Amino acid sequence: MYPLKRNRRLRTSEVIRSLVRETAITPNDFLVPLFVVEGKNIKEEIASMPNYYRFSLDLLEKEVKELWNMGLKSVLLFVKVPDNLKDNAGTEAINAHGLMQRAIKTVKNVAPEMLVMTDVALDPYSSFGHDGVVADGKILNDETTAILAEMALTHAKAGADFVAPSDMMDGRIFEIRTLLEDEGYHDTGIMSYSAKYASAFYGPFRDALDSAPGFGDKKTYQMDPANRDEAIRETLMDIEEGADIVMVKPGLCYLDIVRDLKNEIHVPIAVYQVSGEYAMIKAASEKGWLDHDAVVMEQLTAIKRAGANMIASYFAKDAVKLIS
Ligand code: PBG
Numbered sequence: 330m331y332p333l334k335r336n337r338r339l340r341t342s343e344v345i346r347s348l349v350r351e352t353a354i355t356p357n358d359f360l361v362p363l364f365v366v367e368g369k370n371i372k373e374e375i376a377s378m379p380n381y382y383r384f385s386l387d388l389l390e391k392e393v394k395e396l397w398n399m400g401l402k403s404v405l406l407f408v409k410v411p412d413n414l415k416d417n418a419g420t421e422a423i424n425a426h427g428l429m430q431r432a433i434k435t436v437k438n439v440a441p442e443m444l445v446m447t448d449v450a451l452d453p454y455s456s457f458g459h460d461g462v463v464a465d466g467k468i469l470n471d472e473t474t475a476i477l478a479e480m481a482l483t484h485a486k487a488g489a490d491f492v493a494p495s496d497m498m499d500g501r502i503f504e505i506r507t508l509l510e511d512e513g514y515h516d517t518g519i520m521s522y523s524a525k526y527a528s529a530f531y532g533p534f535r536d537a538l539d540s541a542p543g544f545g546d547k548k549t550y551q552m553d554p555a556n557r558d559e560a561i562r563e564t565l566m567d568i569e570e571g572a573d574i575v576m577v578k579p580g581l582c583y584l585d586i587v588r589d590l591k592n593e594i595h596v597p598i599a600v601y602q603v604s605g606e607y608a609m610i611k612a613a614s615e616k617g618w619l620d621h622d623a624v625v626m627e628q629l630t631a632i633k634r635a636g637a638n639m640i641a642s643y644f645a646k647d648a649v650k651l652i653s
Contacts (some may be wrong), residue, residue: 352634354626354652356400359645360446360599364537365389365432366409377533378604379611381643383409386431390439399649403444405493405641406432409538410453418462419451422480430487437488446520447484449477449505450496458535458542460496460550468550474501478508481519485509491518491574497525497550506571520599521572524560524586527551530579530605537604560586561593568596574639579603581628584635591636600637602628607643622651 339349364375364383371385384392396404408428414421421427429447436445450460451473457463461473473496481492492509494501502521509517527548535541552559564575575594577587578601590598606628614621625644632640642648 352630354629354633354648356402356649356652358629358633358637358640359401359648360403360405360639360641361396361401361645362405362407362641362643363389363392363432364407364409365428367411367428375533375537377536377608378643379608379615381537381607383537386428386435389432389435393436393440393443396646397440397443399646401645401649402442403446403639404436405446405448406436407448407538408432408453412539415454415456417456419454419476419480422451422454423476423483425483425486427483430483433484433487433489444490445488446491446493447481447489449481449484449492449494451476451480452496452540452542453538455540457544458540460547461498466544468498470498471500473498474504477501478504481505481517482508482512482514485512485514485517489517491520493520493522493576495522495525495578497522497547497552500570502567502570502572518573519571520574520576521567522578522601523564523567523572523575524577524583524590525551526554526579526583528554528579528582528603528605530582530603533604533608554582557586557589561589564590564594568594572596574599576601576641577637579606580632580637580640581606584631587632587635587637597638598636599639599641600632600635601641602632602644604643610644622647626651 340346366383366385368385369387372382372388375381433445436443452458452460459468461468484492574597576599577583580600580602610624613619625647629648
């Protein structure tokens with residue numbers, strides 16, 4: 330009891346604080362999301378994501394080399410699909426020579442050891458901006474998972490190390506795993522967006538890819554932010570179906586879910602600090618209302634402390650510069 334015990338003794342200097350520190354951010358913690366567009370010599374800033382860019386394949390090479398040299402060794406690829414290639418079935422998603430499939434090869438060419446993860450979902454390819462095939466205003470489940478499995482297979486064939494289904498259809502992990510096994514892609518991993526909420530924080534990302542839903546919302550497939558048990562149920566099912574890594578998304582508002590899962594499962598957990606979380610910090614710090622660097626590190630540390638084994642973050646480069 331006080332005065333024998335004084336917690337402040339462990340806070341008296343930076344040296345003692347660093348000795349008892351429980352969580353540290355390192356370059357190994359990050360998945361770096363990358364947005365890819367058709368064209369040449371394009372590096373265009375995303376309006377709602379200051380200092381974050383879409384790259385054409387030639388400039389993607391430069392970016393990937395820079396990431397590798399900084400110690401950032403995993404990327405998560407997304408593509409912006411031209412309007413004329415969009416349809417209801419997401420046909421372009423399974424084009425072996427599509428932008429995603431070429432992007433995978435581009436990354437592997439310049440940095441063969443870079444871990445390449447790919448987003449698997451129909452929304453950037455869908456004329457309706459939905460993650461699945463639409464009929465009578467509904468998102469069809471099983472028709473969609475069949476296409477997602479084909480899509481994942483084209484990514485594996487192009488050289489992806491992990492496919493990352495972000496669509497929230499039922500049974501898609503099983504369909505993807507089964508097809509990959511049948512085709513001999515035993516080592517291609519699956520990172521499942523397993524507890525993905527129907528969040529308003531995805532707005533800037535949908536600007537980046539021009540992928541906002543054309544009608545309605547995503548609440549019939551993404552999870553209700555009010556639910557907690559459901560996240561465990563979803564995640565346990567994805568693990569049974571063959572997910573190697575599971576994910577909670579978004580980050581900051583959902584750290585209770587991360588901790589619940591950490592206590593319940595023994596599979597690596599990824600957390601996605603999403604576009605809206607990025608935009609909030611950028612906007613507030615542009616106004617001088619928040620200390621950008623301090624808030625970035627505090628949030629990343631909190632995500633890891635909650636139980637994340639890895640973090641998909643638009644702040645990966647900033648964070649690595651801050652800790653080196
Ligand atoms: C696509 C997908 C989305 C995000 C990742 N994959 C958007 C969505 O589900 O509408 C969001 C990422 C972010 O906001 O940073 N299925």
